[in-house]
Structure formats: structure tokens, C-alpha cells
Amino acid sequence: MTTLTGYAVAAVSSEAPMSRIAREMNHEFADAAWQESHAVTRVDQLREWMVSGAARNQMRDVELGLARATMAMRITPYILNLIDWSNFFQDPIRKQFIPLGSEILPSHPLLKLDSLRERETSPVEGLVHRYHDKALLLATDRCPVYCRFCTRSYSVGLDTQSVSKRRTSPFQSRWDAIMAYLRATPVIVDVVVSGGDCFRLKPSRLLAIGMDLLSVSSIRRIRFATKGLAVLPMKVTSDHEWTDALVNVSDAGRTRGVEVSFHTHFNHPVEITDYTMAAAELLFKRGIRMRNQSVLMAGVNDDPEVMKQLVKRLSDLHIQPYYVYTCDLVDGIEHMRCSVRLACQIEKAVRGITAGYNTPSFVVDSPGGGGKRDVHSFEHYDRQTGLAVYRAPSVRPDQLFTYPDPLQSLSQDAQAAWLDPQRAKRLLSDAVEAAGAKWMEV
Template identity: 30%
Template structure:
């Protein structure tokens, strides 16, 4: 190669490097604001000192030890459901006490000690507190409906909800470790915890056997993992014995609200019934704790595939940086962000509902700004049981023959010939 060609090649490399450095500088500038805000959006790993203090307060109150704390049966037996208990754990104003008591007369509530410790760290009115503790807005709601998804109209047999051609839900219990204030099925909570009877579950299984197009079964509630180990094993075995059922899914919030439920015994059962997918519901980075990580690690080791279905909630996670921090934190504990659900207009929960613009703004600040693994699908559930509808920012400006005009994640308008012709 001649000296002239070598010099020209060197010049071109230098020019390309200059362009690359300029581009890198642009990209770095796009994340500066988030990096500045990130330190103010704590995840559960970053508040361990405060959490441990709150945990000790609860242990002292219940006169319990750490061994009891780690037992999920103890957690369930000691769910907090009385404002007098909360008043001894954290200072409440008279108005706050009155609101909790008033809501409690209309809507049931209960919080596991574990999640109560996180709520105490969050503080009254904080993002974890709002999910767990009743507020007066619940009884002011005059427009919400009890069953916005029409589940009672999409139940071909008792215990089954069917909204899609090849999959369905078995609703196995109304019990939860915590009754989330934004719950879409609060109409089912009632006054006592009730698992579905064996007769109802056998009827649901028979329906699946008779409908060979059903290849995917979601076991949910309430919380599917609040069934006993024996009941879970029986149900999974029955589903394994139906040839056309390819996968089982479990809907549970226990990794978030009571990670102590994830025991070696439970994981052994799950390991024996692959493939199993678990979708859980982390809604704020504070919920991503070392205890949640331990539970998720055990599930992953058992061969379970983990996904997260966050709910978009006003004053909890309807800011792009909060959702970004949540999704990035989830990936570190091997939970894949799967959906962001727009909150449904369930009676007593409308104070949580945001505008769709909030969801779109979040998606705009995820796509391109973070790993695609951290970008879930934003979903609005169509009313009356007509299913999930994805909602996306508009990225195709024009589509004409082989020529499309794209808007990139940086809002650059770029023509693109899909045939590759020029």
C-alpha cells in the first residue's frame, strides 16, 4: 500500500473517530438528567438501615425473633389490619386515623409485617405506604365500577376467566399477603380468606380437558402462592396430565409483599413441574429489596421464568425516572419487565388513575434510553373483558409503498426505504 493510501486511510479513521466521539457526547448528555435524579429514587437495597430499624420495631411490637419473621405462616398470622396497631408503629394524625377507620368499615385491608416495614421506610403518603394503607379517597369514589373487565361475563364455568382463544385463568383464592389498595379484584376480597373448593377446581380442570385449544393456564387469585404446598402440587400435576396444556403460569405478589413464602419446599415443587412462568407485581424501586432478590434467586434456580406486571399508579410510579429505576433494578434480580398496566377504574381506586399521556411519556423515556430488556409493553385493558391493548408512541410518521418515515427515540425524522433501493 502506498504512503498516500495509508495516510488517507488514517485520515478516514480519525474522521470516523471524531464523529463517534461527538455522538458519544450527545448520548451521554441524554442520560445526565436521569443520573442526577437517580440518587433520589432509592431502591430497597439502598434503604437497608432504615428497613432494619423498622423491622426491629415490628419484632419488638410482636415480641418475635428473626426466625419467626422468616416464617411465612407467622407473617400471615400477624398481618396488620387495625389502625390501633399502626398508631403504635408510626405517628399518625387524627385525620389519618379517622380515614383508615372509615375506609376499613367499607373495604378490607391487611398488610404483612414485612411489607409494613417497607411502608414505614416509605413514610405516610409515600409510594409503598399508598399501596398498603387505606386513604379517604377510596370512599369518595362515586364513578368506579366493581368489575371493569367484565370477568363475571367471561367465566364459562365457576373459577375460570377466559378472554383469549388459547389461554385462561383459574382463580383459586381471594387471599393475599397484603390487600393492595389499587386491587382490580377487590370485589372478591370479602371479609374472610377463602380458597376455592376442590369441586370448583376440578370443574375448572375438566373445562380445560374438554377444550383442547387451551395451551396456557394462569393460576391466580388473590395470590396463587397462598395455597398450601400440597394444593399447588396437586393442581400443577393435574395440569401436567392434560396433554394440550403446554405452560403453567402463577400470578403472585408474594416476592414483593411477603418473600418469605418462597421456601425450599415450594421451589422443589415448582422445579418438578416445568415449564412454569411467574408474573409478579413490583410497582416501585423501594420494593426491590435483598429479601425480594433472595426469593427471586430461589425461583430462578428452580427453573421458573420471572416477569413483572407493574401497574401505572398516580403518585407512586407515574414518573419516567421512577419507572426506569424500577425496571433497571428488576433486571438486577433477574425479573424481566413484562407489562405496565394502565390502572383500571375499579370502585374505590380511581385516585390512582393517571392520564394515558403519563404512560406514553414513560415509554418515550424508556425506549432507546435504556436496555430493551428494561422496556415492558404499556397496556390498557379493554372494558368488558375484550383483552389487552398495547399503547405505543407513534414511531411511523408516514408509510407509503416502500418508503416509510420514522421518528426515532431521539425524535429524529428519518426516511427509510424498506426495500434497500436508492
């Protein structure tokens, strides 16, 4: 296979079906429209990608996984091509997009569908205003692929067997209200355009959103957030109208003194290929500032060496490693979450391998709406019960926020305690009380 390099080549066998398909379709493979029109959305479509001897058992396992999943399946051929199908169960790319019933564990009792309470901090439909001077614009509820660990599983993508999605009204019908709120709230100087994924916005919509936001005199920073560069990089190089729209917004922002940036989402070095490098180089040459946000996941990037490689390779692409999140509380991914302790250890290992501005902050997006907290900034952390307690003095100064370690990282007694409602209530109150006492001492 000639279109993927480095880690991607090592990840697949030359005998694998997807390598053959990619070679045969090479002229189409590099086209974003072809990728999207050939996205896999059903289990039976995975058959030609699977190692034939194991396909039947694997497909049944996927069916059982999707029955529990909060996100529908949608995977581009590009991503399917990165999976090492001979190592199906352990492959770090497969783990992010294809759920297996055999690996799903009971979710932590503290799980809530909208764990970050985004809907509670939405003054108008489609806009989240949690931080004092920043707002999150949910411009679409669709993505080029669906990540199984998506924190916005309450609204993004198609309904699944376990979740009926909360639908928003058509974008144009709520845009006037969003713009009116932004103009009436000059304290907001930073807007993140997300969703869903802005890769699914038509060029005209992308351009209109960017230019309308630039017309608000109080806005000084605009960020377009997308996983697209990691899962559909050929959109940047083949959909010239879309890329031109992004560049036009960026250029217009620069002339007005407004920073426009592009936030990506890479989780593993395997995701960096020739396609990625070509897209990142094009954006860099056209003046787009890029940053990356990763999610820390067991079996994907919870190894210090993997995270170091990711940080280094992103830096070489002029993509600034920005955040590494611990997994949000999402149903069906308990086995993918990592403990606060492990996140702190990996952060220590990564810090110092490169310049500080290319060293990501490891954060917990605190359940309950406290926002992003440095993972090691807890007020209290009990490694036995796996409960960390954080403060968010600039967001909600009078509250404490808790983040639990995954159940499987705890002792059998601690797991049993969390599964007993009365004992779990005591664990929670004891942790909050301990954190509150330290808070009062300060």
C-alpha cells in the same frame, strides 16, 4: 436495620418503631409463617407502627378510608417495615395498601365493580376464558396482603363496608368441571393460575394443580401469578415445601416441553430488598422463569426515573419486566389512576434504557372485556374529555372499548360534563363515533 438494603434503608429512620421491631424479631422476621400470623388486619394494630404524635389523626383517616374501601386490610410486617411512617401521606408503599379517607375522590361514572366483565366470560366457575387460546384459573380468593387497587375486588378477600364479595364454591368441588372444560377445549394452550394469590395455596394443592394441568396434552404454557415475591419473599426461602412444589411442577413441565413460569408484581424499587434478592436468586438457580407485571399509580411509580429504576433492578434479578398496566376502574382509587397521556409519556422515557426483552409493554386492560391493549394503540383519544377508545380485533372484533382518564386530570368543565348523565352520554357516544369513523376509513 440490617435485613433490608438499598432503597428500603433510605425509606425508614433508625428511630422508627418498625426498625426496632424488626431488629428484635429478626430471627422470626425471616419466617413466612410468622409474617402471616402477624399480619395487620385492624386499624388499632397499626398504632405501634405510626409516629406517635400523628397516630390519632392518621388512624382516624385510615378508618374513614377503610369505610370506603373495596378491599379489607391485610398487611405483612415485612411490608409495614418498608413504609416511611414519617412521610405517611406520601409514602409509595403506604399508598398501595392503606387507604385514607382524606385522599379518596369520587369515582369515574364509567366505573363498574367487575369492570373487566370476568364473570361474563367464565364458562365454568373459577375459570375465565376471554382470549382465544388462554384461560385464567382463579384458584383461591385469598392473598398474603390485600392491594387496595385490586381489580378482582368483587370476589377477593373478606367483605368490606362497601362490598359484599361474590363467593365461589370450594375449590375441589369445581376442579373437576374446570379440568373437564380444559380437556374439551384444546384451543386453550396457555393457563394462568391466579386468584387471589397462589402464595396462599398449600404446597400439596399447588403441586396437584400444576400436575393436573400438565396432564392436559394441549396445554403448552402455565403461569403462576403472585404478588408474594414483593410482599412475602421469605416464603420462597423459608417454606421449602411450597418452593419445592413450584420447582417440581417447573421441572416436570420442562421434561414434557411445557413452559412453567412465575409472574410477580413489583411496583416500586423500595420493594426490592435483601429478602427479595435472596428469593429471586434461589428461584433463578432452581430454573424458574420469572416475569413482572406492575400497575401504574399516581404517587407510586408515575415518575419516569422511578420506573426506570424498577425496570433495571428487576432485570438484575432475572425478573423480566413484562407489563405495566394502567389502573383498572376500582372504587376508591380514582386519585391513584393515571391518564393515558401520562402512561404514553412514561413508556417513551423507559424504552431504550435497556434491552428490548427487558422493556415492559404499557397496557390498558380495557373495561368491558376487550383485554390488554397497548396504551398508545387507541383508535381515538380526546385529551380534553379524557376518553380513549380501543379495538380488540382478536378478542371481540365487532366492539369498541373505552378507557377514561381520571377525573382530576381533566378541566373543571370536563369533570362537570362527566358528572352530568346526559352530557356524559354524549361524550361517550361522540368518542365512539369518532373512533368508528376512523375504523371504517382503515
